[in-house]
Amino acid sequence: MPSGLTRRPAWLAGTVVLSLLLLAACGKKAPEVDQVVPVIALPVQAVDGVSAGRFPGEIHARYEMPLSFRVAGQLTQRYVNPGDLVKKGQALAQLDPTDAGNQLAAAKAALEAAEHRLLFATQQRDRDDAQSKQNLISRLQLEQTQDAYASALAARDQAKQQFELAQNQSRYTTLIADHDGAITSRQADVGQVLAAGQAVFGFAWSGEREAYLDVPESRIDGIVVGQAAKITVPALPGRAFDARVREISPAADPQSRTYLVKLTVDQPASLLQLGMTADVILQSGKSSTVAISIPATALFHQNEHPAVWVVRPADTTLELRPVTIARYGERDVLIASGLQAGERVVMQGVHTVSIGEKVAPIAPPHPEDAPQ
Structure with a gap:
């Protein structure tokens, strides 16, 4: 070693090495904490597994018909208007006598x-x-x-x-109500010359009520005359009415390609007003089989097998569970096995989650999106 250079102490070299190690450690990121992903998940409910289908419907009277004069003439007076309740024998309109x-x-x-x-x-x-x-x-x-x-x-x-x-x-120049009922429409005006049999009013009898359904041709085979059903209406929450299929149209509507199905409400129901919207669940048998209903958006597929994402209650992580399908509906799916009532299932966004992912269940942003 040259005489002009001074030997560096060993402790100084050790300090340099330690500093370099500390700097390298500071450059590393801290370990990440498991991220919690919010998902729309709700508890599932058990339903009657014998349901043959759920359809929207509309409340009608058992007997609905046009009222008309039996003779021709000029309409001179109308005594009632749409919405009026009339009694049997009441005069409704008058022709020139x-x-x-x-x-x-x-x-x-x-x-x-x-x-x-x-x-x-x-x-x-x-x-x-x-x-x-x-x-x-x-x-x-x-x-x-x-x-x-x-x-x-x-x-x-x-x-x-x-x-x-x-x-x-x-x-016959005086139009008389032949039954208690309600005027549903007006189809002729004062001064109009009418032919015999030309409709003047639409008329619905009081008493029996029915629900009309439009059933697609792909599901009409599962419906038969006499089949039992349950009817609920949004206007009467908490009330359910028993009904039975009375008539099935023999031909599909040429425009909508649906079949008109008429159900008669078993008990007289004065609370069911004409024109109310109804939710009708048709029963396919007398069995008491219980199944789980989920919205169609909750169904996932593991390879070719149906499955759903279940939130484990212990650690709120996701489990992909295979299920058996009892029936596919237009908006819902009936699960025969694989789920228990009360288990929390991911209802939307099933393609954006993964197995074992930790989640935070939340309700749908819109109440109408929640399963019924």
């Missing part, structure tokens, strides 16, 4: 004339019959008298029928 009154008067006059001719023919028959017994008239004259009497009797009967018909025609 002039023509019907003239026909009634003419029929009455014709009947009186026919009765007078019959009275004369009867008297003539009685006289000729007495004279014939005394051989005062010929047999031919008696037969002619009897023929005249028979013709007069037939003419009187015909005139009587015409008079009764004219009476009916006169009564």
Whole structure:
């Protein structure tokens, strides 16, 4: 070593090395804490596993029909309006009665004339019959008298029928309610000339209520006449009504390609107002099988097998659990096995999570997105 250079102490070299190690340690990031991911997850509920389908519906009366006059004429008065409740025998509308009154008067006059001719023919028959017994008239004259009497009797009967018909025609100028019910629509205005049978009002009978469903052709095979159902309406929360399928349309609607299904409510339900929206669950049998209903957005697939994301209650991590499907619906899926009521399941965003991920369950931002 040259004499001009001073030897560095060993402690100084050790200090330099230690400093370098400390600097390297400061450059490393601190270990990351497990990140909690918020997910929309809710407890699932058990439902009746025999449900054949859930459909939106609308409340109707058992009997709905147009009301019309039996005769033609000009509408002069309307006594009711849509929404009015009417009683059996109540007058609803009136046609101009002039023509019907003239026909009634003419029929009455014709009947009186026919009765007078019959009275004369009867008297003539009685006289000729007495004279014939005394051989005062010929047999031919008696037969002619009897023929005249028979013709007069037939003419009187015909005139009587015409008079009764004219009476009916006169009564038909007033539209009468033949049942208690409600006016649902107005289809003719005052001053309008109506043909016989042309609709004036829409009318719904009081009493029995029905629910109308539009069922897609892919699901109509699972519905039969007499099938049981449960009906709920948003306007009556907490109330459920038993019903049965009464009629299934034999042909699909040409525009919507759906089949009209009518269900009759078992018990009279005055609370069910016409036009209310309904939620109808059709039952497919008498079994008490219980299943789990989840929205279709909660279904995931592990390879080719259906599965759902379940939040473990112990550590709020995710588990991908295989399930067995009982039925696919339009908006929901019925799970036959693999889930228990009360377990928390991811309802939305199933393709953005992974196994073992720690999550924070939250409710849907919109209440209507929660499963019913």
